[in-house]
Structure formats: structure tokens, C-alpha cells
Amino acid sequence: MTGIPENDLIAPASAADVDARAMDFILKRHLDDWSAQDRAEFESWLAQSFAHKAAYWRLQSVWSRADRLSALRPLSPNRPAPKTAPRRGALLKIAATVVLLAGAGAAAVAFMSNPAAKTYETALGERKNITLADGSRIELNTDTVIRADVNESRRTIELVRGEALFQVHHDAARPFTVLASHHRITDLGTTFVVREKPGRLEVALLEGQARLESESAKARSQQVAVLMPGDEAVATPQRISVTRKPVAGIRDDLGWRRGVLVFHRTSLSEVAAEYNRYNERKIVIADRSAAARTMSATLPVNDLDTFARIARNFLGLRVRESKDEIVISN
Amino acid sequence: MVETPNTDCRNVTANDSGGAERTLEVEAWFVREVLPLEAVLIQFLNRSGRSKADVEDLRQDVYMRVCAAAYKEIPNPARPLVFTIARNLLIDRLRHEQVVPIDVVENLDVLNVAIDERTPDRAVIAREELRKFQAALEKLPERERTVISMQKIEGLSTREIAERTGIPERTVRWSLNEGFRTLAELMLREPADIRRIS
Numbered sequence: 001m002t003g004i005p006e007n008d009l010i011a012p013a014s015a016a017d018v019d020a021r022a023m024d025f026i027l028k029r030h031l032d033d034w035s036a037q038d039r040a041e042f043e044s045w046l047a048q049s050f051a052h053k054a055a056y057w058r059l060q061s062v063w064s065r066a067d068r069l070s071a072l073r074p075l076s077p078n079r080p081a082p083k084t085a086p087r088r089g090a091l092l093k094i095a096a097t098v099v100l101l102a103g104a105g106a107a108a109v110a111f112m113s114n115p116a117a118k119t120y121e122t123a124l125g126e127r128k129n130i131t132l133a134d135g136s137r138i139e140l141n142t143d144t145v146i147r148a149d150v151n152e153s154r155r156t157i158e159l160v161r162g163e164a165l166f167q168v169h170h171d172a173a174r175p176f177t178v179l180a181s182h183h184r185i186t187d188l189g190t191t192f193v194v195r196e197k198p199g200r201l202e203v204a205l206l207e208g209q210a211r212l213e214s215e216s217a218k219a220r221s222q223q224v225a226v227l228m229p230g231d232e233a234v235a236t237p238q239r240i241s242v243t244r245k246p247v248a249g250i251r252d253d254l255g256w257r258r259g260v261l262v263f264h265r266t267s268l269s270e271v272a273a274e275y276n277r278y279n280e281r282k283i284v285i286a287d288r289s290a291a292a293r294t295m296s297a298t299l300p301v302n303d304l305d306t307f308a309r310i311a312r313n314f315l316g317l318r319v320r321e322s323k324d325e326i327v328i329s330n
Numbered sequence: 331m332v333e334t335p336n337t338d339c340r341n342v343t344a345n346d347s348g349g350a351e352r353t354l355e356v357e358a359w360f361v362r363e364v365l366p367l368e369a370v371l372i373q374f375l376n377r378s379g380r381s382k383a384d385v386e387d388l389r390q391d392v393y394m395r396v397c398a399a400a401y402k403e404i405p406n407p408a409r410p411l412v413f414t415i416a417r418n419l420l421i422d423r424l425r426h427e428q429v430v431p432i433d434v435v436e437n438l439d440v441l442n443v444a445i446d447e448r449t450p451d452r453a454v455i456a457r458e459e460l461r462k463f464q465a466a467l468e469k470l471p472e473r474e475r476t477v478i479s480m481q482k483i484e485g486l487s488t489r490e491i492a493e494r495t496g497i498p499e500r501t502v503r504w505s506l507n508e509g510f511r512t513l514a515e516l517m518l519r520e521p522a523d524i525r526r527i528s
Binding site: 011014015016018019020023024026027031032049050051053054055057058059061062063065066067068069242244246 | 353354356357358360361362365368383386387389390391393394395396397398401459460463464467479481482483487488503506507508510511513514517518
């Protein structure tokens with residue numbers, strides 16, 4: 001990597017020039033073939049000044065956010081080819097297509113009773129990997145049930161309960177759809193994880209792009225979100241909200257794929273809830289002050305003994321162990 | 331009044347800053363903590379009565395120093411650092427230009443009230459974000475709006491946009507560049523500074 005020159009705190013050019021250059025790199029990178037030479041040029045420019053880095057990060061962040069505009073694009077793979085440039089009204093027309101899509105959810109109800117669907121499930125503490133005929137992969141976490149209906153014309157998965165990670169083999173002619181507690185997730189070529197909880201659904205996106213739509217009758221119209229990498233959506237029957245976290249943070253949440261739980265200053269009440277998803281023997285936090293204590297660790301999903309030791313030795317809490325329970329109190 | 335942090339970061343280089351991982355950390359922090367302050371920062375810089383280009387250069391200077399400082403240690407919270415740097419830069423400029431008496435410089439502290447303005451919401455509902463983008467697009471000049479819509483909504487390449495609109499490819503590229511930078515300003519400064527751009 002190139003070092004930053006001594007005068008790294010002298011702005012290299014006017015903000016307008018630096019911003020234009022940063023934007024040029026972004027456009028090149030996303031719209032053109034990005035050659036090794038382009039990349040080298042970009043990286044040396046980036047290393048020249050903190051002003052270059054800041055300009056690039058600033059514009060790139062808005063560029064990524066603007067990908068949400070693709071939610072206005074109709075889902076149909078046969079993209080309508082407008083003969084003329086869109087005029088002022090064009091945005092409104094495209095937006096109307098989205099509203100119509102919400103009505104297409106009726107198909108989901110028919111699917112629920114489809115005998116062709118195949119069921120896969122895991123027991124408490126179990127994990128399972130499935131490869132579908134199209135090459136897409138699904139990883140089931142503990143205590144999970146899915147029904148898969150995959151044929152020449154469609155790929156529809158219903159998450160009945162639990163948590164699953166989907167690595168989708170993109171096929172525009174055969175959309176990959178996940179249905180879960182009154183929501184539908186449609187991939188646009190992607191890796192994402194879906195977790196069903198009482199009264200809510202969590203969707204985190206690692207790669208690519210996916211669309212999350214509400215199918216609940218209670219939802220107002222236009223409940224649709226386009227998810228980008230790092231987005232974590234929480235959907236309830238009333239609304240969908242999206243927060244962004246570093247993809248590394250989402251990977252921590254996916255520790256279960258390696259058989260571990262990753263905690264970063266996680267409260268004991270959350271730690272207990274996580275362990276209890278995997279084990280018959282339950283952790284019970286007996287009082288509120290103990291529940292609010294936090295810990296950071298990476299531990300095997302079934303390693304309750306180490307957890308009990310951390311609680312006792314590092315957090316100084318009282319630990320009572322029995323065959324069915326570990327009770328933690330202050 | 332916040333204490334003035336050491337913002338002399340001459341000795342920070344990409345080499346001793348922990349490499350690629352550090353860069354990712356600083357980028358994530360910058361996008362999450364600093365960019366949401368842009369609306370208030372611009373408002374603050376505008377009060378010095380400078381031209382638009384001057385204000386943008388000052389913004390660039392602030393971001394550069396903030397990032398340099400963050401490579402050493404990520405400041406938490408970001409807000410006091412950003413505004414201390416901005417205030418010190420303004421004072422430096424004024425001293426350097428020797429156009430204002432010292433008491434005006436001291437009055438710059440009054441500008442610090444900007445620090446207490448509300449923080450923008452961190453968790454943005456996607457639908458709200460989409461609505462904001464649509465509103466910002468509507469504010470762009472016709473050609474820029476057209477090319478950005480075709481790229482971001484329909485996913486067309488520069489060449490496809492040129493073919494459909496009859497606008498030369500180079501012009502399409504430049505309109506994307508200029509249009510997108512304005513769009514970024516609108517998105518990062520809404521609602522505090524939206525008047526100045528149009």
C-alpha cells in the first residue's frame with residue numbers, strides 16, 4: 001500500500017474537483033468493465049489523501065442508498081423498453097406497478113396447501129444443509145421447518161418456523177421467493193438469512209439484493225423494501241423497518257453456521273434467549289440486574305458449562321445448576 | 331464548550347494505521363456517524379457568509395481532518411470532534427485573511443449552538459428513504475433526472491441510456507456525475523440546506 005505523503009492534511013484540490021473524480025471512479029466501477037488497471041489507479045488515488053477517501057466514502061454511501069430506487073422497477077423479467085426518455089410523469093407510472101404487485105400475493109395462499117411441496121426440518125440444536133435442484137443452497141438452523149416447492153416455473157420456499165440462510169442461484173425467469181409470516185422475500189441474486197420470531201420476521205442481507213414485501217391484510221399498501229448488503233430488516237404485520245449494520249456484524253449473527261454463538265457486549269437476557277434456542281437445558285436469568293449484565297465471547301451453541309463459568313467467575317453472579325436449568329442471579 | 335482535541339495528524343499514514351481492516355472500520359464509522367451531521371455542518375459553515383464553493387472546500391477540509399483523526403482513534407461521539415475541527419478551521423481562515431477583528435473570532439463560539447441540534451434518525455424506514463430519493467430526483471435538472479432514473483431505476487448502462495435518449499455517451503456520463511453529486515447533497519442535507527442547492 002502507498003504511504004500517505006507528509007502533507008496529507010493539505011487538501012489536494014477543490015472539493016468540486018475531488019468530488020467529480022470520486023464520482024467518476026464510482027460510475028466507472030459500477031457501469032463499465034473495471035479493469036485491473038482501473039483498480040490500481042483508483043487505489044493509488046484513494047491512498048493519496050484522506051480528502052480522497054472521505055469524498056469517495058461520502059458519494060459511495062449515497063450511491064448504495066440510491067439502489068433502493070430499483071424498488072420502483074417492475075419485477076417482471078421482461079423489462080418494458082420505453083421508446084422515449086422518461087418524462088416527469090414516468091416515475092409515477094413506475095411506482096404504480098409496485099402497488100399492483102401487492103395484489104399478486106394471493107398466490108401464496110394456494111401454495112400453503114400445495115401437495116408438491118417438500119418439507120425439511122431440524123430438531124432443537126440440529127443444523128442441516130440442503131441443496132436444491134437449481135443449485136441454490138439453504139442452511140437450516142435449530143428448530144426450523146421449511147416447505148420447498150421448486151419446479152420449472154417457480155421456486156417458492158415457505159419458512160414455517162425458525163431461521164434459515166439462503167444462497168440463491170439467480171434465475172430471472174424463475175424468481176426465488178421466500179414466504180414467511182405474511183411477508184414475501186424475492187431475490188435479485190443474493191445471500192440472505194431469514195429468522196421468524198413471535199410477531200416479527202427478521203431478514204438480513206449479506207450479498208446481492210432482495211426485495212421484502214408485506215402480504216398481511218393489516219399492512220397499508222406499498223410495504224416494500226429493497227435490501228442491500230448489510231441491511232437488516234425487521235418486519236411486523238404493521239410495518240417494515242430497515243437498519244444497516246456492517247456485514248461483519250451480520251456474519252457474527254450467523255455464528256450458528258459454524259456451531260457457535262458470537263456475543264459482543266450482549267446482555268445476559270439475550271445470551272440466555274440465544275442458548276435456549278439450541279438446548280433442552282434452559283438458562284433462566286432470575287433477576288433484572290443480572291439480566292442487564294453484558295458479556296463478549298464466542299462459544300459453541302451447546303457449551304452451557306463455559307457460559308456458567310463466565311457468569312460465576314467473571315461476572316461474579318450466583319449460578320445454580322440442575323438437570324433441566326441453569327439459574328443465574330445477582 | 332468542548333475541549334479542543336489534537337487534530338494534528340501529520341504522522342498518520344495508511345501504513346501505520348492497521349491496513350485494510352482499519353480503513354473499513356473508519357469508513358463504516360464515517361458513513362454512520364459523520365455523514366448524518368452534514369446538514370448541520372453545512373448550516374454551521376454557511377453562517378460564516380462564505381461562497382458555496384468556499385463552504386464545500388471547508389467541508390472537504392473538515393472531513394479530511396476527521397478521517398485522519400479517526401485512523402488514530404475513532405472518536406466517540408463524533409459530533410464534538412467534527413464541530414471543533416470546523417470551528418478551528420473557520421478561525422484559522424479568518425485570522426489568515428486578517429479581515430475580521432478578534433472579537434468577531436471570539437463570537438464564533440456562539441455558533442456552537444449547532445452542536446445541540448437533534449441527531450437525524452439512525453434507523454431509516456426504507457419506504458421513507460425511497461420517498462426522499464424520489465423528491466430529490468424531482469429537484470434535479472431535466473437531463474440529470476432522466477439519466478439517473480434510467481440508471482438507478484431501470485439499471486441501464488451509459489451506452490443504453492445514450493441509445494435511448496440520443497444524448498452522446500460522454501454527456502450522459504457527465505450528467506450522471508454532476509446529477510449524482512447534487513443528489514448526494516440533497517440527500518445528505520435534507521431538510522436543513524435544501525434551499526441553497528436549487
